[in-house]
Amino acid sequence: MFGMGWWELSIVGLITILILGPKELPYAMKSLARFMRKARRLASEFQGHMDDIVKEAELGDIKQTVKSFQEKDIGGLLDNTLAPINEVKSEIQSSISEVKNDIDNIKENNSQTSKNKTSSTSSKNEDPDSSSQEKSI
Numbered sequence: 624m625f626g627m628g629w630w631e632l633s634i635v636g637l638i639t640i641l642i643l644g645p646k647e648l649p650y651a652m653k654s655l656a657r658f659m660r661k662a663r664r665l666a667s668e669f670q671g672h673m674d675d676i677v678k679e680a681e682l683g684d685i686k687q688t689v690k691s692f693q694e695k696d697i698g699g700l701l702d703n704t705l706a707p708i709n710e711v712k713s714e715i716q717s718s719i720s721e722v723k724n725d726i727d728n729i730k731e732n733n734s735q736t737s738k739n740k741t742s743s744t745s746s747k748n749e750d751p752d753s754s755s756q757e758k759s760i
Contacts, residue, residue: 627635643651 639651640648
């Protein structure tokens with residue numbers, strides 16, 4: 624109680640008895656008890672009102688949320704929610720198409736390289752034959 628121990632309370636009690644005297648002490652204690660009851664009653668009443676205010680505020684928030692859902696289009700809310708997902712989807716699709724294009728380019732380059740190698744080896748094979756034909760002519 625107020626950070627006071629038994630020793631401090633006994634000193635306060637002794638001073639109170641000395642100041643008020645034994646005749647006035649019971650009346651002072653009754654007055655103090657009435658004051659404490661009123662203070663507790665006011666505190667509990669204040670707390671009850673604050674709880675009511677909090678409940679009303681929570682109900683107000685819930686009502687506002689329900690009203691906003693009623694006023695707004697649910698499809699629009701879903702579209703707003705799904706918009707980031709659609710953006711990611713489009714980015715993934717564009718990345719996939721870029722990778723496919725790169726793969727096609729690599730295949731084209733490989734096929735051209737293999738054709739060039741094949742044509743160069745076939746031309747080398749034709750050259751000796753053509754030279755031998757020329758010699759025989």
